Amino acid sequence: MSTTDIEPTDTVDARGAACPGPLMDLIGRVRSAGSGDVILLLSDNDQSLTDVREWVGETDNELLEVDEADDHYGFYVEVA
Amino acid sequence: MTDRIAILGGGTGGAVLANNLAERLAPELADGDVEVTLVNDGPDHVYKPVWLYVPFGQREPADGRRPLTDLIDDRIDLTIDRVTEIDTDAKSLALRDAASPLSYDYLVVATGSTLAADEIPGLAEGGHDYYSEEGALALRDELLSMTEGHLVVSVIGTPHMCPAAPLEFAFMTDSWFRERGLRDDIEITYTYPINRVHGNPHIGEWADPIMAERDINTETFFNAESVDPEAKTITSMEGTELDYDLLAAIPPHRGVDVVADAGLGDRGWVDVDKHTLEAETADDVYALGDAATTGVPKAGSVAHYQAGVLAQRLESEIRGRPATATYDGKTLCFIETGMDAASFVEFDYQNPPSPAPPSQKLHWSKLAYNESYWLTARGLL
Numbered sequence A: 001m002s003t004t005d006i007e008p009t010d011t012v013d014a015r016g017a018a019c020p021g022p023l024m025d026l027i028g029r030v031r032s033a034g035s036g037d038v039i040l041l042l043s044d045n046d047q048s049l050t051d052v053r054e055w056v057g058e059t060d061n062e063l064l065e066v067d068e069a070d071d072h073y074g075f076y077v078e079v080a
Numbered sequence B: 001m002t003d004r005i006a007i008l009g010g011g012t013g014g015a016v017l018a019n020n021l022a023e024r025l026a027p028e029l030a031d032g033d034v035e036v037t038l039v040n041d042g043p044d045h046v047y048k049p050v051w052l053y054v055p056f057g058q059r060e061p062a063d064g065r066r067p068l069t070d071l072i073d074d075r076i077d078l079t080i081d082r083v084t085e086i087d088t089d090a091k092s093l094a095l096r097d098a099a100s101p102l103s104y105d106y107l108v109v110a111t112g113s114t115l116a117a118d119e120i121p122g123l124a125e126g127g128h129d130y131y132s133e134e135g136a137l138a139l140r141d142e143l144l145s146m147t148e149g150h151l152v153v154s155v156i157g158t159p160h161m162c163p164a165a166p167l168e169f170a171f172m173t174d175s176w177f178r179e180r181g182l183r184d185d186i187e188i189t190y191t192y193p194i195n196r197v198h199g200n201p202h203i204g205e206w207a208d209p210i211m212a213e214r215d216i217n218t219e220t221f222f223n224a225e226s227v228d229p230e231a232k233t234i235t236s237m238e239g240t241e242l243d244y245d246l247l248a249a250i251p252p253h254r255g256v257d258v259v260a261d262a263g264l265g266d267r268g269w270v271d272v273d274k275h276t277l278e279a280e281t282a283d284d285v286y287a288l289g290d291a292a293t294t295g296v297p298k299a300g301s302v303a304h305y306q307a308g309v310l311a312q313r314l315e316s317e318i319r320g321r322p323a324t325a326t327y328d329g330k331t332l333c334f335i336e337t338g339m340d341a342a343s344f345v346e347f348d349y350q351n352p353p354s355p356a357p358p359s360q361k362l363h364w365s366k367l368a369y370n371e372s373y374w375l376t377a378r379g380l381l
Helices: A021-032 A047-058 B012-024 B026-031 B048-056 B133-144 B165-179 B201-213 B257-261 B300-318 B360-377
Strands: A010-013 A038-043 A062-068 A073-078 B003-008 B034-040 B044-046 B065-067 B077-080 B083-087 B092-095 B106-109 B149-155 B186-191 B217-219 B224-228 B233-236 B241-243 B246-250 B285-287 B331-336 B342-347
Touching: A010 A021, A021 A038, A021 A047, A021 A073, A038 A047, A047 A062, A047 A073, B003 B012, B012 B026, B012 B034, B012 B300, B012 B360, B026 B034, B048 B133, B048 B165, B048 B360, B083 B257, B106 B300, B133 B246, B149 B165, B149 B241, B165 B186, B165 B201, B165 B246, B165 B331, B201 B217, B201 B342, B224 B246, B285 B300, B300 B331, B300 B360, B331 B360, B342 B360
Parallel strands: A010 A038, B003 B034, B003 B106, B034 B077, B106 B285, B149 B186, B149 B246, B186 B217
Antiparallel strands: A038 A073, A062 A073, B044 B065, B083 B092, B224 B233, B233 B241, B331 B342
């Protein structure tokens, strides 16, 4: 159940993908996104909690929120 | 009524599957109850692992090519043509050259990977690769004459074919320049998109200290954004810029457009159940090898094992029995760690890899398998 009211521009559903699939799917979508777009990454891989935070920290993009649902995480990333 | 099986793609997965089915369904094929058609867009089967050795002058692209007519069982209908449309509702394939479409009851997509260097500005002009015949030959021209400067080995896109090959190329160039007394004059830098040197954490942890020991620089979280062929620089999304004298890059990969156009999956990769290899969006469609999104490496061993599973499942379907064979993620890879040593990994969905200590025996095992691969393609090994 989502607890945020952020409206994503685009959603990447990487549930079921093994590491580093979710992060690479996110990076791929960020490549083609415009500045200010918000990408929602859905992942059920715990490693994404570390991978996504670390990668966003390496860039000018911003991790707006991490939404914890029952069986997956939702990462809201605003593209710089 | 005849059951028609169509296999798209005559690479490792398609060839092994076709030959396996020829044996498995021999009675039905003889009686005309089953037809198996293998469609490939060229006359040759290509064994891509040969390309790793081409830049070092050790192999030729021709060593990795053989005519499909020499490899595929005569009981299989071999069609050299290109599929231009997959209609999964009508169960029909449009072909570029044939006048009429090819109908199927069961479809196996084994269309493999294609390179998409054009997704990174400047990469096609400024970079080299060993993931294609022409790329490996062009890289050979540069590498054989390199005596000094900065070699950058950059993994730009994942997933890509043979995830071990970038590590292998870095280790091999280090060893090769060292043997020739040139290593002090050649800096080697390896870049990778995530926060370690390989997608699989176990392989990454194994490779990282070897990189350090060999003085191979590493740049992680390096997602190439552009290449400037004039300035000879590669710049990442994370803001890092590297100067290079020779850029050996692993370009972004895609599947084929016809798969994406059919709604089977994004970027030409087919969304499948990772155990049954059944497509998620269409009935009686399967995928294997690089074309299938299973989360395991896009590697020949994967295609080989998946072909065995699919052959059993299709046999069950044809004979009206429950299909019980499933793919467990089995993957085997030899990993060259130099010009005369290699490691080896074996893993599946449940069991992670544990790289074997590098040895000359494993290196020779890899070379020996490359020679005996043609038995695999024929379905014998």
